[in-house]
Amino acid sequence: MAIVSRGFTGRGRSIGPELPPGQYLTTDFPVLSAGPTPRVRTESWQLTIRTETGQSSTLDWAALTALPGEDITADLHCVTKWSKLGTAWRGVSLDTLLGEVDTAADYALIGCYGGYTTNLPTQDLLDGQAWVAYRYDGEDIPPEHGGPARLLVPHLYLWKSAKWLRSIELSDEDTPGFWESVGYHTYGDPWREQRYWGD
Amino acid sequence: MARAAVLGRLTWHVGTVRAVRAETPWARTIVLDVPGWPGHLAGQHVDVRLTAPDGYQAQRSYSIASAADGERVELTVELVPDGEVSPYLVSVLEVGDLLELRGPVGGWFVWRPGTPDPVLLVAGGSGLVPLMAMLRTRAASGSAAPFHLLYSVREPAAALYADELPTLGVPVSYLFTRRTPPGTRRPIGRISLLDLPAGFTPDRHPSVYACGPTGFVEAAADLLTTAGHDAQRIRTERFGPTGGNP
């Protein structure tokens, strides 16, 4: 049982009724990373979508930004307990991206520049729940926050909103991603506090 | 005194602050009594954990500054700009407070008295702290091993242990990077080949310990291998971007 440190309050934060259990509100935007920040130029950026039947399609930056974009306001909940509310992004809905893709696959494995992966049910990418974001707060997404493009799936813990997005692999099998294979919950619903295996 | 390389898992200890000592306007030493402390080796560190009343926790690592001395552990903490833990340790913690620490940690970046080899210490900013533990351990043990300290620091006011260093019988070369005392021969600048001391050349096979911000340590290690030092004899400890995690 940890002792309380007299006079320690930590970074400015508060607990709000609108937060998932165990979260603290922050006004910072912490950068968490498992490796060196990938530096990807939009000139060479590509997003590849592969289906369970082996079909694949690739978008370059021009193709991505030519698709109908949306302004998104999202609350972010990181499993390390900070939450940041009302963040402003612009991106393309996965409904749009996957709309032309012929798939019945149940699962998606998200792949990233730098090697990061995360997995989620295909259902959680659809129905207005997920975007490929390419602008944050009116500007290009800085590399440390996942630019040029990242996945945004605000209804799950932020580790599912993979930075430096590069591929979406649709499959009938659920393959655990980078954190899911070493203790983090396969699904990751912050409102049910699904942080770790077995939660 | 128990050797620190004892079989057993590390667990959290609770220390009581017995004294605090300002080292510079930006750093202070915290003297702790830690019941059950198993002793430590020079170069080891502790992980410090702070808990707010609502359960929020923050944790950072700090090198032990003191030579082993029963249940006494000294940490020297430097304020990190925009930090979360260092402002608490430097400005809020007071005598009588409790502090949780886990350790002693580390068996690589350590110096054991009884090793006769010459030792070159290379410190960047607060990277001096674990090297100070080595210097103090050397003094306490009566070791005659030749030591030399290269200390890169931005200006004299920021130099840690300024009064104690001259008393240790070891040459200290200050490498100021922003401001120097009047009459100093060495121009302001980062560590370079010219700063490497005669008498600690590769043919003497010194052990080298380099500690400080990641960028500093990597530059120093590159310099030393360029100068011909055996990479296997260089041990490093990186403190992150600013010489400490915020």
Next chain:
Amino acid sequence: MTTPLDGNALGGALGELFTVDITAAIARCAGCQHTGPVAELVVYASAPGTIARCPSCDQVLVRLVRSPDRAWLDLRGVSVIELAVPSPA
């Protein structure tokens, strides 16, 4: 905050799981066979877990996740680890 640390920063967390010091243990990268002390691994400690990468090829050697009462350790990137085991005096 992606400036990395080194394997010394793993010592505390791994010291709760192992009874011997890990920072001085010698590890071989399963990817490129680079062999060296855990203390020299490139460590990213700000993530939801702690990651240690090979200083030579950058491959992930160690993944460590802690919950209040559990630890998960993935060492698939390490092909072998050599530990010094002190004998009783």
